[in-house]
Amino acid sequence: MPLDLDQRKLFGLEYWVKHWYRYGLCFDRYSRLLQQTAAFSPQALQAFQNQHLKRMVGAAYRDIPYYRDLFSDLKLKPEAIQTAADLTKLPYLTKELVVANFDKLVSVKKRNFLCKVAKTSGTTGSPAQFIRSFNSINFENAAVWRQWKTGGDQGGKRRITLRGEVVVPMSQSKPPFWRFNPANQELLMCGFHLNENTFEAYLQKIMAFQPQILSSYPSNAYALAKYFRQHKISYRFDAVFTSSETLSPGVRQFIEETFQTRVYDWYGQAERVAAIGHCPKGTYHIQEDYSLVELSPMGQNFEIVGTHLFNEVMPLIRYKTGDLVKANPEQSCDCGSHFRTVASIDGRSCDYILTPEGYRISAANHIFHGVENVLEGQLYQDNRDCLIIKVVAASGFTEHDRAELIRNARENTSERMKIVVEEVDHIRRAPNGKFQSIVSRLPLDHNGPPETLASPA
Numbered sequence: 001m002p003l004d005l006d007q008r009k010l011f012g013l014e015y016w017v018k019h020w021y022r023y024g025l026c027f028d029r030y031s032r033l034l035q036q037t038a039a040f041s042p043q044a045l046q047a048f049q050n051q052h053l054k055r056m057v058g059a060a061y062r063d064i065p066y067y068r069d070l071f072s073d074l075k076l077k078p079e080a081i082q083t084a085a086d087l088t089k090l091p092y093l094t095k096e097l098v099v100a101n102f103d104k105l106v107s108v109k110k111r112n113f114l115c116k117v118a119k120t121s122g123t124t125g126s127p128a129q130f131i132r133s134f135n136s137i138n139f140e141n142a143a144v145w146r147q148w149k150t151g152g153d154q155g156g157k158r159r160i161t162l163r164g165e166v167v168v169p170m171s172q173s174k175p176p177f178w179r180f181n182p183a184n185q186e187l188l189m190c191g192f193h194l195n196e197n198t199f200e201a202y203l204q205k206i207m208a209f210q211p212q213i214l215s216s217y218p219s220n221a222y223a224l225a226k227y228f229r230q231h232k233i234s235y236r237f238d239a240v241f242t243s244s245e246t247l248s249p250g251v252r253q254f255i256e257e258t259f260q261t262r263v264y265d266w267y268g269q270a271e272r273v274a275a276i277g278h279c280p281k282g283t284y285h286i287q288e289d290y291s292l293v294e295l296s297p298m299g300q301n302f303e304i305v306g307t308h309l310f311n312e313v314m315p316l317i318r319y320k321t322g323d324l325v326k327a328n329p330e331q332s333c334d335c336g337s338h339f340r341t342v343a344s345i346d347g348r349s350c351d352y353i354l355t356p357e358g359y360r361i362s363a364a365n366h367i368f369h370g371v372e373n374v375l376e377g378q379l380y381q382d383n384r385d386c387l388i389i390k391v392v393a394a395s396g397f398t399e400h401d402r403a404e405l406i407r408n409a410r411e412n413t414s415e416r417m418k419i420v421v422e423e424v425d426h427i428r429r430a431p432n433g434k435f436q437s438i439v440s441r442l443p444l445d446h447n448g449p450p451e452t453l454a455s456p457a
């Protein structure tokens with residue numbers, strides 16, 4: 001299990017530690033800064049970006065061996081990078097390069113005990129790790145809070161979350177399927193346990209708690225909305241905040257109509273090199289003060305390439321996220337923001353695993369967490385009673401690793417499911433070239449317009 005549930009029960013201690021970490025010492029300062037920059041003119045924004053870009057490139061050259069070598073190979077000095085346009089003098093950075101050069105990409109001088117390591121699982125190509133400075137964690141949280149304020153939550157609203165976290169053990173079949181986080185005053189509900197049989201319990205809890213905000217994966221918010229409609233129950237949220245999966249227009253409309261509110265979607269990634277969020281007009285805006293984003297043409301779409309402006313411990317410059325956006329023909333938005341707009345984000349696969357009990361598992365990370373010798377991994381399902389874990393194994397892959405994968409999968413999915421580990425030479429990419437961590441051939445009900453959706457799982 002990724003979480004030590006017994007420890008978490010102790011006075012919500014983990015929640016308070018997390019809370020302290022996220023809000024840290026610089027949260028207020030960054031929040032004030034981001035309130036100002038949100039109102040900047042295009043010229044002021046450009047000046048802001050260039051100022052921080054120069055600082056970041058200077059720090060990278062000074063403290064990061066990888067960049068010192070790179071600049072030296074290119075016969076460049078950091079002064080050559082004065083503006084965003086100058087970035088094209090440098091090559092792209094990829095996840096493969098980060099994996100191969102990890103030690104050389106971290107500032108030995110700046111790294112301290114407050115830094116956190118973020119790992120991408122083995123499910124998205126080669127696993128990589130990234131170091132986040134304490135300040136950059138505060139900054140991220142300030143950026144997310146600005147988005148929530150845009151959606152009308154100035155803090156203090158009652159909130160339920162339905163995300164990809166296992167809140168209570170998967171083997172638990174009776175409520176409560178939730179836990180209260182006293183640090184954030186939020187009710188963490190387990191998205192995996194929500195189904196036709198458990199909905200009544202969820203509903204009672206929600207009605208007793210009277211939440212004003214729903215913070216959720218799109219697939220979970222959609223599932224919840226579907227049950228409210230089926231049971232003909234009317235409920236209004238002040239706002240729904242979604243993130244971490246692709247939000248399709250049909251799902252968005254369904255959630256908005258059901259809960260008589262607006263959905264504010266947010267795009268980010270473990271590397272934290274780019275963020276995109278909905279404004280009150282429902283337009284996606286690139287958060288121009290969060291990082292420096294280049295849109296690199298790829299077919300009819302654009303790949304998001306990002307450069308850190310606020311992480312001096314492990315600055316990523318021109319990092320290719322692999323996530324795609326569609327251009328917005330309208331370009332501008334009448335919400336008043338001068339941040340660039342995009343029409344849609346085609347980031348992550350929103351397939352999920354369906355268990356025999358009807359649970360929907362949309363996060364594959366837990367299954368590969370801590371398992372050695374897996375180069376790439378993908379969850380595949382074409383039969384509801386069976387889960388296939390496809391792995392491209394490294395030479396040291398053993399029966400122990402295989403057993404570990406099955407154990408992790410069992411804990412995070414279902415006791416009743418058959419779980420098979422299948423070694424493969426290569427994992428096929430999606431037609432758009434993207435790696436998919438979950439592929440399902442079952443008729444999933446989250447992509448089409450609501451009226452054509454299949455019957456509930």
Ligand SMILES: [Zn+2]
Nearest residue numbers: 279283333335
């Ligand atoms: Zn707007």
